[in-house]
Amino acid sequence: MNTTLFFERSNQADQAVKESEGRYQRLLASVTDYVFSVTVDQGKPLATSHGPGCEAVTGFTPGEFEADPFLWFLMVYEADRPAVTARAEQILRGEAPPALEHRIVRKDGSIRWIRNTVVPRKDEQGRLVMYDGLVSDITERKQAELALRQSQERLALVIQGSNDGIWDWNLTTDEAYFSPRWKNMLGYEEPEVQNHFSAWERLLHPDDRQRALGRLQACLSGETPNFELEHRLRHKDGTFRWILARGVALHDAGGKPVRMAGSHVDMTDRKRAEEQLSQAYAELTQQQEDLKRTLQELRAAHEKLKAAQLQLIQAAKLESVGTLAAGVAHEVKNPLQTILMGLDFLSGNLPASKENTKLVLSDMREAVTRAHAIIQELLQLSAQRDFELKNEDLNLLLERSLLLLRNELVASQTSVARRLGAGLPPVRIDRGKMEQVFINLFLNALQAMSPGGVLTVATRSDRFNGDLNVAESAHRQFRRGDRVVVVEVQDNGSGIPEAHLPRIFDPFFTTKPVGVGTGLGLSVVKSIVDLHGGAIGIKNAPGGGVLATVVLKAGSKDSP
Amino acid sequence: MNDPKKRILVVDDQADITRMLKLNLEQTNDYEVRMENNSRLALAAAEEFHPDLILLDVVMPGIDGGDLASRLEASPALKGVPIVFLTAAATKAEVSARGGRIGGLPFLAKPVNTAEVVKCLKKYLG
Numbered sequence: 001m002n003t004t005l006f007f008e009r010s011n012q013a014d015q016a017v018k019e020s021e022g023r024y025q026r027l028l029a030s031v032t033d034y035v036f037s038v039t040v041d042q043g044k045p046l047a048t049s050h051g052p053g054c055e056a057v058t059g060f061t062p063g064e065f066e067a068d069p070f071l072w073f074l075m076v077y078e079a080d081r082p083a084v085t086a087r088a089e090q091i092l093r094g095e096a097p098p099a100l101e102h103r104i105v106r107k108d109g110s111i112r113w114i115r116n117t118v119v120p121r122k123d124e125q126g127r128l129v130m131y132d133g134l135v136s137d138i139t140e141r142k143q144a145e146l147a148l149r150q151s152q153e154r155l156a157l158v159i160q161g162s163n164d165g166i167w168d169w170n171l172t173t174d175e176a177y178f179s180p181r182w183k184n185m186l187g188y189e190e191p192e193v194q195n196h197f198s199a200w201e202r203l204l205h206p207d208d209r210q211r212a213l214g215r216l217q218a219c220l221s222g223e224t225p226n227f228e229l230e231h232r233l234r235h236k237d238g239t240f241r242w243i244l245a246r247g248v249a250l251h252d253a254g255g256k257p258v259r260m261a262g263s264h265v266d267m268t269d270r271k272r273a274e275e276q277l278s279q280a281y282a283e284l285t286q287q288q289e290d291l292k293r294t295l296q297e298l299r300a301a302h303e304k305l306k307a308a309q310l311q312l313i314q315a316a317k318l319e320s321v322g323t324l325a326a327g328v329a330h331e332v333k334n335p336l337q338t339i340l341m342g343l344d345f346l347s348g349n350l351p352a353s354k355e356n357t358k359l360v361l362s363d364m365r366e367a368v369t370r371a372h373a374i375i376q377e378l379l380q381l382s383a384q385r386d387f388e389l390k391n392e393d394l395n396l397l398l399e400r401s402l403l404l405l406r407n408e409l410v411a412s413q414t415s416v417a418r419r420l421g422a423g424l425p426p427v428r429i430d431r432g433k434m435e436q437v438f439i440n441l442f443l444n445a446l447q448a449m450s451p452g453g454v455l456t457v458a459t460r461s462d463r464f465n466g467d468l469n470v471a472e473s474a475h476r477q478f479r480r481g482d483r484v485v486v487v488e489v490q491d492n493g494s495g496i497p498e499a500h501l502p503r504i505f506d507p508f509f510t511t512k513p514v515g516v517g518t519g520l521g522l523s524v525v526k527s528i529v530d531l532h533g534g535a536i537g538i539k540n541a542p543g544g545g546v547l548a549t550v551v552l553k554a555g556s557k558d559s560p
Numbered sequence: 561m562n563d564p565k566k567r568i569l570v571v572d573d574q575a576d577i578t579r580m581l582k583l584n585l586e587q588t589n590d591y592e593v594r595m596e597n598n599s600r601l602a603l604a605a606a607e608e609f610h611p612d613l614i615l616l617d618v619v620m621p622g623i624d625g626g627d628l629a630s631r632l633e634a635s636p637a638l639k640g641v642p643i644v645f646l647t648a649a650a651t652k653a654e655v656s657a658r659g660g661r662i663g664g665l666p667f668l669a670k671p672v673n674t675a676e677v678v679k680c681l682k683k684y685l686g
Contacts, residue, residue, distance in 0.1 A: 330619060333648030334574050336671035341580030344674040348587055372671055 031056040032137040036065075036072070040128050043092050048072060057114065057137045059107025077103035077111060091118055094128050101138060113142035165264035167247070169197055171220075171257055176200065185243070185266045187236030205232035205240050219249050220257040227262060230271075242271040329375045336375075340368050377524055387433065387531065391426035391555050394434075394459055394485055401438040402457070408443070413451045419458035425554035427485050433528045440521040441489045441548050448493035448546060456490040461554065469549035470537035477535050483554040490547045495540040504538055565592040566685055569611035571602045571628065572646065573620040577670075581615065584674040591681070599623040607637045613685055614638075615668075615677075618647035629665060642684040644668060646677075 034053030039046040050065040050072075058075055065071050076084045080102035090097045099117040106112055115138045121130040159166055165182025169175075174197045183193045186203065193199050204212055208231040219227035227247040232240040247262020343365050350357055402409070402416060409416065445455050462485075464478040469488075478484065496504065505526040522538070529536045534552040541547040568591050570578045578595035585591040596605045599620045606614060614632060618625035629643050645667030668680055 330648045333670040334577060337648070338574070338576040338580050340671045340673050341577070341584050345580065345583045345587065348584070368671060 033057070034135055036133045036135065037130060038133070039130050040092065043128070045069075045092070054135070057112070057135060058104060075104045075106070077105055079103075091120060091131055092128065094120065094122070094126075096120055101142070112137055113139045159263075162263075163265075165266075166261070167200070167245075167264065168259070168261040170259055174198070182264050185264060186233055186241060192236075200233075203233040205234065208232050216260075219247070220260065222249075222251075222255075227260065230267065241266055241268045243267065332371070332375055336368050336372055339364070343368070377521065387430040389428045389430055392429050392431055392434070394424055394427055394429075394487060394552070395420045397429075397431060397434060398438055398457055398459065398487070401435050401442065404435070404439060405442050405446075408446055409455075412446050412449070412453070414446055414449065414453050414455050417454055417456040419456065421458075421460040424459055424461050424485055425483065427552045428555040429532055429552065430528075434532070437525045437528050437550065438487070438489070440525045441550075444521060444548075445489060445491035445493070445546070448491045448495075450493070454492050456488070456492075458488040458490075460486050462486050464551070469539055469547060470535040470551050477533055478551070478553070484551050485554050487550040487552075488547060489550075490541055490545055492543075492545040495544060495546055496538070498540070501539065565590060566612040566681070567591075567609060568593045568613050568615060568681065569596060569602075569606050569609055570594070570615045570646075571596045571599060571605075571620075571625075572615075572617035573597055573599065573622075574617075577617075581677070585677070585681075588674075588678065590678075599625075599628055602628055603631050603635065606632055606641075607635060610637070611641060613681060614641060614643045615646050616643055618645050618649050618667075642666075644680060644684060646670060646672070 031053040034057055035051040036048060036054065038048045048065060048069060050060075050062045052062060054065060055061050060071060060075070068074075073081070073084070083100065084102055087097050087100050097118070099115050101113060101115045103111050103113055115136045116133055117136075118131050118133045120128055121132065123129050159179065159181070163181065165185050166177070166179035167182055168177040176195055176197045176199070178193055178195060178199070180190055183190060186193075201209075212229055212231045215224070215227060215229045218224045225248075227245065227249065229245045231243055231245065233243050235241050244265040244267045245262060246265075247260055249257045250259040250261075252258045343361050347358070347361050350361070398420070408414075442455065446453075449455075461483070464480060464482040464484050505522050526536055529550055529552075532552060534550060536548065536550050538546060538548045568585060570581045570593055572578050572581075572595075575595070575597050578597060582593040582595055585593050594605065594609045594611070596602045599617075599622045602616075602623075616625045616629060616632075620628075623631070625645055625647065629645075632638050632641070632643060643665050645665055647667055648670040666680070666684065668677060
């Protein structure tokens with residue numbers, strides 16, 4: 001063999017060795033197991049031999065194991081050595097212990113988990129002469145196991161910490177897992193609740209059943225992504241607990257639901273708190289309503305008080321006017337008497353040619369008439385106490401009052417629209433004074449209208465309901481539901497300026513031109529109506545003109 | 561008028577009123593009027609004058625119209641003589657409400673014009 005060839009060959013051999021080395025290394029890296037044998041004599045290990053795979057697992061070569069008979073023990077992780085020693089002793093005693101899992105420190109210092117399985121070999125006398133072992137690197141499995149255990153521990157901690165009950169339902173078998181807390185929440189011990197879907201169904205409150213199954217179905221069909229349900233389950237003590245259930249469904253590849261799992265939270269206390277809160281809120285609302293009503297009543301009482309005060313002031317005014325009038329009237333009427341008769345005398349003795357003088361006398365006579373009218377109305381105020389009350393038919397009384405005004409009605413070309421209710425109950429009134437009331441109201445209406453106006457007079461029998469046109473004074477006179485007779489007098493004139501309405505019953509308040517009214521007409525009217533226990537209101541009618549409403553208590557036909 | 565003038569006694573404490581009544585009534589030539597301004601003297605005046613009708617004020621110092629009316633009615637000399645009150649103490653409304661009578665007697669409310677007085681006198685003088 002020439003050198004060139006030798007070298008070529010040598011190179012080829014090197015190449016082959018290198019390739020073989022590489023293959024071996026790749027093979028080695030994939031090896032996770034190796035075998036070893038221990039020769040035993042008299043119960044003591046004599047020699048060990050390690051299979052080639054030992055380097056892949058431990059980093060040490062078979063040669064290194066051969067050189068150091070204690071290497072196999074020295075590589076054991078210190079904390080695991082007692083277990084390994086104990087097991088070696090068992091084996092040497094001839095026992096066949098199960099496989100042992102423990103840690104080793106590899107040659108490179110890293111820690112690996114191995115599983116060491118030993119098979120003893122004995123001679124004909126049954127003495128242990130050798131044992132073979134298989135060492136498997138189980139580090140990855142151990143790590144996976146550890147991770148799983150940690151994960152499980154974490155889950156357990158979370159569940160325990162949250163105090164939730166856990167359920168897990170297998171839809172294929174209808175078997176269900178209910179955690180101890182799940183059962184305990186309802187007062188049951190572990191074996192008392194069957195691990196089956198039907199156990200939950202049986203505990204359902206009948207009123208919640210349909211809703212609960214509906215929600216389950218919605219989640220299983222994919223209609224809702226999650227299952228969430230507040231429902232009642234029967235406790236062992238017979239009461240119902242409010243439970244908040246939450247969960248998710250798992251589907252197989254075909255989209256069919258196969259499993260559903262979730263949690264239970266006891267929300268009874270929360271529900272109770274909610275109910276108490278809502279009850280407290282309702283009570284608060286009620287109290288607020290009561291307060292509002294009380295406030296309204298207070299306001300109404302205040303308004304009534306104000307009205308009563310106003311009426312007192314009004315009454316006091318009328319009283320003083322009346323007293324004054326009574327005193328003054330007598331003293332004024334006598335001079336008026338003298339003037340009137342003096343005018344008669346002078347008129348009778350006047351030459352026909354003295355036209356201006358006649359005019360002056362006529363004006364003076366007119367002035368006397370006016371002064372007298374004022375005196376008369378003032379006296380009405382002072383002379384109202386002596387009433388002669390009798391049952392009267394208001395329709396007849398109104399007709400008489402209209403008759404007394406026939407000259408004025410004709411002169412002003414006023415037409416009268418009568419809407420007199422049939423079968424009115426009688427009213428107990430002083431006929432003369434009540435005629436005065438309506439004559440005054442009619443005269444006011446006539447004076448408010450242009451010639452050719454329409455005076456509407458309406459009567460009806462009614463029950464007092466508070467919304468008649470007499471609100472201010474009527475509440476003192478009537479109770480709701482009282483039988484009353486209502487008279488309405490309406491003109492179609494231009495109405496009263498709103499600003500004047502509050503003063504309309506004040507003595508000497510008038511909107512008429514000087515000389516047309518005394519300013520006492522409505523004071524007299526109101527005074528008379530009040531003294532009859534009735535009520536009066538005056539307002540502008542919606543369609544224009546003024547509407548005066550007189551409300552009198554209906555009398556009974558039996559009283560005189 | 562063929563009948564002799566009717567005699568009217570007017571009793572009122574105010575002289576201007578009696579004077580105006582006298583002037584106006586006598587101007588009609590139907591009446592002879594005597595005035596009396598002191599109610600205490602009215603009964604004597606009436607018994608002396610023999611009126612056909614007495615017009616009597618109500619509110620007067622001394623004896624008031626009501627008392628005086630009783631005394632006049634009680635006087636045999638004045639039996640059947642109508643008495644009509646003429647008063648400032650009542651209103652026209654009261655006159656109509658009371659059927660024109662006070663204490664059963666007719667009355668006129670002041671102020672009253674001559675025509676109304678004459679109408680009243682004619683009514684009670686027949």
